[in-house]
Amino acid sequence: MAQYDLPLDELERYSPAVDCPDDLVPFWTATVAEARATADAPVVVRVETGLTEVVVDDVTFAGFGGHPVKAWLVRPARHDPAAHAPLPAVVEMLGYGGGRGLPHEHLRWAAAGVAHLVMDTRGQGGHWGAGGETPDPVGRSAGVAGFMTAGIDDPHDHYYRRFYTDGVRAVDAVRQIPGIDPARVAVTGVSQGGGGSVAVASLLAMAGDDVAAAMPDVPFLSHFRRAVRLVDSRPYGEITQYLSVRRGPAAEATVWRTLSYLDGANLARHATAPALFSVALMDVTCPPSTVYAAYNAWGAAAAAPPRKRIDVYPYNDHEGGQAYRFAPQLAWLRAS
Amino acid sequence: MAQYDLPLDELERYSPAVDCPDDLVPFWTATVAEARATADAPVVVRVETGLTEVVVDDVTFAGFGGHPVKAWLVRPARHDPAAHAPLPAVVEMLGYGGGRGLPHEHLRWAAAGVAHLVMDTRGQGGHWGAGGETPDPVGRSAGVAGFMTAGIDDPHDHYYRRFYTDGVRAVDAVRQIPGIDPARVAVTGVSQGGGGSVAVASLLAMAGDDVAAAMPDVPFLSHFRRAVRLVDSRPYGEITQYLSVRRGPAAEATVWRTLSYLDGANLARHATAPALFSVALMDVTCPPSTVYAAYNAWGAAAAAPPRKRIDVYPYNDHEGGQAYRFAPQLAWLRAS
Amino acid sequence: MAQYDLPLDELERYSPAVDCPDDLVPFWTATVAEARATADAPVVVRVETGLTEVVVDDVTFAGFGGHPVKAWLVRPARHDPAAHAPLPAVVEMLGYGGGRGLPHEHLRWAAAGVAHLVMDTRGQGGHWGAGGETPDPVGRSAGVAGFMTAGIDDPHDHYYRRFYTDGVRAVDAVRQIPGIDPARVAVTGVSQGGGGSVAVASLLAMAGDDVAAAMPDVPFLSHFRRAVRLVDSRPYGEITQYLSVRRGPAAEATVWRTLSYLDGANLARHATAPALFSVALMDVTCPPSTVYAAYNAWGAAAAAPPRKRIDVYPYNDHEGGQAYRFAPQLAWLRAS
């Protein structure tokens, strides 16, 4: 079935009860504090790309555990950090399996006068595109090849704890770079990068260092229990495969407990930044109801409800809005 | 089989005898002359994109039959046509089913200081990406939905006669735009756009208006007879499907005759521009041997053999080199 | 899921509100009138087939725009038009991608003493079977290869306006051929031909030239909006693909407006002929609910409700009743 999930009007009011650990906030504030404790200043090295209208820096910052994480920083060549007003910035996290690729793949924000930090994804980068270069020095539990069940036995060990923390540290890093306005840093990303954006904005809100905007597209990593009941596609299907082997209520309880710390539908409640989401109604990778679970939760725990909007693509699968996202995001960023 | 075509050393010397019509050159010089006769100057309208480092024009030029064809022209904002030296330019033709999309999808050449004309594809644009806007006002013969057999009964009526001519006219158009250096216009494209680049460079060589460089990636539209024997994927498979219905030697002769006028392996012999090709050895859409058929023929009929090179991606399917193509192409362009 | 659509009892009373343009009837009466204005008498040429019990004519009639459309007319050899009573006739429209093929593929009606006109489908005929020969001289808008989105921007330009009109003109043509009883002409067809039958019977009812019977099997081209929400198969999926690229409410509104003029669920309301439908409950190409949308609407706007029946195949996919349709259709025809 093409539009296989709930009808749009039900999606718009879909607010499921997702199991949430009592110590969600302390878990994450401790995680962020610990990561920041190990941190050095980012290393920023100018690279030669042949491009004349933008300049590109190879940025290495200390992510989770102090592990080095790579990023590209792309900025307008016309901008002189010493002379001009600092630039707003967008931190982008990437989709499952990909890496930061090559600098000229990331020109749209700089072409609009916005600094753009593209964060590499640890341990990924070999599935598509032009690759990544950031290893993940942490080992893995017995499980399914892939990242969804790596460290599934304990939220402290889970791969996505590291990924989210890397994202927080990417924002920290760009805020320290001369010529960037630390008050105008937004987060964005598609799919895994969208889920990462939800998480990073939420964690920074918890930490009192909110971003200026969050712009997640077709976000992954939300409402896991519904996702695995609804679709058997990857990467959510890695959970299914794991539970199909590690059978029984005890293993299941462990899995759901660990994932509850990582669930965008739990984290988003703590967000406070203005948020522009997008969702695709034929998305069989990130089911629409799981996206709405995060969107409808966004800012629910905030003192004042943040401004938010979700753009709906009724006829798209997981590719969602693609290039059509840039214009509304640019407008959103300028208004934030 | 992953590398299913000939081994690399055989590919490198693969020069098949492809049936070539005696009147190939007059057919095309007449076609080009006829198209130019109907032509008005391109209409160039500046568009608002929110981008600050590049400027974008919506270009409409008269293609085959004088039909209006759309294009984006993307240039560095820093470049003042009135004051600065004219820019080199790259004309890009697009892959099967796609359209020119949105301007911010086409920033890499402008970011390197090169004007970039992205030609819409007539009648296509609905299959992927952000779409196209150029209709094809010519009707179609009875056949397979798709473009490979549209007008198959006569080379004069075939869809790709119009597509190639549109490409020639795109080069003509960009050469007329103030601020562009008409002597430094290159053509490029991937797949259908690669086949188009082969053809356009060849037709312009026939017409004595050679381009500065051709940079086709994993080009389609070459050595049709081998392609259909080797793969059953689309779009070459449209020919197979057509011949599976329109059975018999007479229909087959008609098909091969028409396609011989459009075959990159025939046209490339007449090319004279320096050419940088790429090929992927696991490409099941455009088999490597059909790419080499065009590459090895490149410039064979020229007085002096042009400079040429082919970059090989042994482990890629039709995606080929993707982002890895930009650096060598930029270097090639600067050296041409 | 095998029977994935509504349960049968809900299907039987399924009467969705399909957006219907106010000017539906004038749109079509003008279209038919305009086509008839350009019309010459059909050209009928006897062909040699080796068959002894039937005679076959190659018929060329003026369809939409006066464009020549081919058809086979197959009749019993025993029938002498000069001496015998005129024959009843069946006009058949064909499934997506096919053409009129070869005469000996169309013997069942003639073997039952009924004249049989098999109308070729313009621009199609290359996908399966023995092919077609009728070009479509009208160009196409930018879109998806295929016929569902050709001319989608305006109902006047849409491919299926031409296809329906060709069908009306096929009935007009057969009524002019000596030996055929103009009062006993029925329309039939499977899938696209079924949708065509629904439309042609409806348009002729609007024009006051009703057919004697309509016998659509698993008809396509009805209740488009539900179809694309329910299935992603072709050809309805061409609409989905188009809207997945041409994103946004404006494009969507244009699409649904154009298709509302072509929607069998709107047209069928105006039908007045006795109708024998069939539907398959596991049909993933033409969902059962879309078939019932046309069937339940059949004759709703008529002064007196026409006789109608729908035969249900609970365990069939889009092949439906196949050869089992002939006996009930022959009985229906004889009773009409």
Add this chain to the structure above:
Amino acid sequence: MAQYDLPLDELERYSPAVDCPDDLVPFWTATVAEARATADAPVVVRVETGLTEVVVDDVTFAGFGGHPVKAWLVRPARHDPAAHAPLPAVVEMLGYGGGRGLPHEHLRWAAAGVAHLVMDTRGQGGHWGAGGETPDPVGRSAGVAGFMTAGIDDPHDHYYRRFYTDGVRAVDAVRQIPGIDPARVAVTGVSQGGGGSVAVASLLAMAGDDVAAAMPDVPFLSHFRRAVRLVDSRPYGEITQYLSVRRGPAAEATVWRTLSYLDGANLARHATAPALFSVALMDVTCPPSTVYAAYNAWGAAAAAPPRKRIDVYPYNDHEGGQAYRFAPQLAWLRAS
């Protein structure tokens, strides 16, 4: 959809009305009586396997029609039938398409001190694993290759009447073998073997020769009408395919009448043995609701409701619990 059937709480109380023939019990008691009338004692031949801790017998017993059916009997080598207490036994029926294979594939019950009779499946054994050796000497009606529609015109002729009866006779056989305790014989099996277990336990209850326990896993052969509406996978899909060809209400009535005699949801009502079922909620071969139809019916016609339990695997497809089934089954067997 991954968990595509009813939610678990609805499954737990799912008790559909399945058409049940009035003469179900006499049909089966006569069938069993007739088979027993032709029966000789099983032929038991010790085979050399290289195994030292178990002994293996090649058993041939008279199944339906007195036809010879093969089985392996695997027992602990330490057990001396002459000196020790007789052993409990498990009779296992096999999944669709398989055969008894090789003796060392069947060690788990013997390793736990339980005699294990693995019954070959007549006419099957060529689809997977190590094969079978038992022909089915009865011919077949016109139909679908496979066993689901073989003899579909009459319950007396249907393949599964023979299969069920073979299973009853396998229990009869093992009860006659020295060293086996006839009062402690259980039946088990996966999929087709699970459906067979349901049937054999039910038929033996009808015959007053109840088994000690039934342990069906993901049983097939239950609630056929719902199965074909819900899934199109094999083997239930053989029914669909048959009805897609043999169209019409008469053929359909014949099919459902024949299958009603074989339906686990009808037979299970007559069961009286303690039963341990398992079900997988993502099972697209044997839909969960059809498994629950048998489970919820289990013992419904019994004077006293038998002890029963069903273990649920929420994340498994048709593989279900696999190796995880052995521990609970061993415990169940020891408690029965």
Add this chain to the structure above:
Amino acid sequence: MAQYDLPLDELERYSPAVDCPDDLVPFWTATVAEARATADAPVVVRVETGLTEVVVDDVTFAGFGGHPVKAWLVRPARHDPAAHAPLPAVVEMLGYGGGRGLPHEHLRWAAAGVAHLVMDTRGQGGHWGAGGETPDPVGRSAGVAGFMTAGIDDPHDHYYRRFYTDGVRAVDAVRQIPGIDPARVAVTGVSQGGGGSVAVASLLAMAGDDVAAAMPDVPFLSHFRRAVRLVDSRPYGEITQYLSVRRGPAAEATVWRTLSYLDGANLARHATAPALFSVALMDVTCPPSTVYAAYNAWGAAAAAPPRKRIDVYPYNDHEGGQAYRFAPQLAWLRAS
């Protein structure tokens, strides 16, 4: 690869050494003699079809083992057996899984003035189309569902021994029906029916009762050993599946020995009738080289080489020439 088998020039001279049993001819002459010994005259019952230009008889004849086999006999209504010269006839055998269907599906030969006997296929008829009605009263060995390995242990027991013999008996039957010219009976069929035609013509040549012509299209059942090495599609793949389970040289030797009696490449050597074959070069069900193995062997053992021709469809899969076959077959028949 689309044309995956040998190149056409190698196919044309492909004459593999296929293991042939010494007693091939006596095996078959005894088989035919035995079948004829049990035979009664065919039962011919006129059926009402609603057709006026043809008459249809429901024919039941005694096939292998004297088992009743159904057929349709379709003849021109204009033909009066009592008054007119007897008709030539075509006996058609059918493709794998199908049955004789409905009479109006078989009109082309009668429409050309030729009597047409369509033989039902025992035990098949449930896979596609409108079905069959002939059971196969013989049981089956343990094996793969399907007909390719039914009775594989002994050539006397194999399903295709019965199928071929039914075909011989169908020719015998039609020759006994008043109004048919026994000297002008041809055999034809597609795929399994093509393989049957090869066999029946060969067996009747052995028996000294040759047919007037054989017209097999894309014949199955030839050069089994190469087929299973080359393709894994069904039905040849049933052999592969069987041997993948029944592993080892002994089982393999049994399989190849049994099939050598049934191999069209062995049988065709004994044919003497003029033969019109067809082959499709992209056929992945019946590989071209296996078709040529039968074609190139045709008549090799004959005193005088029979007239033969093979029509090649280079771009077709197993559908081959379809409707395009009728005209050349009609011409061949009239010339034979």
Add this chain to the structure above:
Amino acid sequence: MAQYDLPLDELERYSPAVDCPDDLVPFWTATVAEARATADAPVVVRVETGLTEVVVDDVTFAGFGGHPVKAWLVRPARHDPAAHAPLPAVVEMLGYGGGRGLPHEHLRWAAAGVAHLVMDTRGQGGHWGAGGETPDPVGRSAGVAGFMTAGIDDPHDHYYRRFYTDGVRAVDAVRQIPGIDPARVAVTGVSQGGGGSVAVASLLAMAGDDVAAAMPDVPFLSHFRRAVRLVDSRPYGEITQYLSVRRGPAAEATVWRTLSYLDGANLARHATAPALFSVALMDVTCPPSTVYAAYNAWGAAAAAPPRKRIDVYPYNDHEGGQAYRFAPQLAWLRAS
């Protein structure tokens, strides 16, 4: 194509030149020595399984880096280590993605009077079956999810260096357990376990601690370069995917260099134990030629060529001989 690799006679003499590092032997002897240096004695804990004829121990030994690796040790209950002669033992490594599962899945060797150590696979165990419990505490380079490219940049870091070393340490461990005869330990496994067996036997031969026999079935991890050219299936396809992203000669050279240290075709030259291989000619996961590359190299560097044999399964895909392997392996073990 079903048998898509070289013909059997070419396979039998297939000895490709595989790039081999000069320091292969020192690399591995150092690796083994280093692992042994960190080692403690294995921890052996008796577990309760409900089985009466075998006893099961949960073994934890120090693998690569001293990391704890789990295994099951299954032995006949009748064997009294204190009183009886020590048992021969088989160490089994497992297929890709699986884990040691549950003890009762591993009964065949113990049932034959042989101790059986089933080694868990670090970091795997979530893909199929009943799972594993051994984490891999080493992190991973940026790459493809899965194990084939984890640590691909350096042979010291590669996942399979750890896996092979774990296997060596498993043999070391079992040799230390009371009741096991250290001189009669064999290694075996299927696919990844087969590749592991090749490696472990080779490394132990290098170390002067040879095993009594190696019995690899359809071994993986051999002749990588040919494998990726020939098939695109997983897990070899992980290399292809990695190289399709990490494009260019430098990355490729790194990959092939790292893998050359792990290549079974290089390691097997150093083996000295008697070896019983098996291969399947339709295996599209581990192509036959890559299996023969290891088999034909087996013992090539040995002073005296070891006894070896390869059993061929012509009609099997990667499942190979399955249960048919046990009898020849048991015979081989008893003869070794």
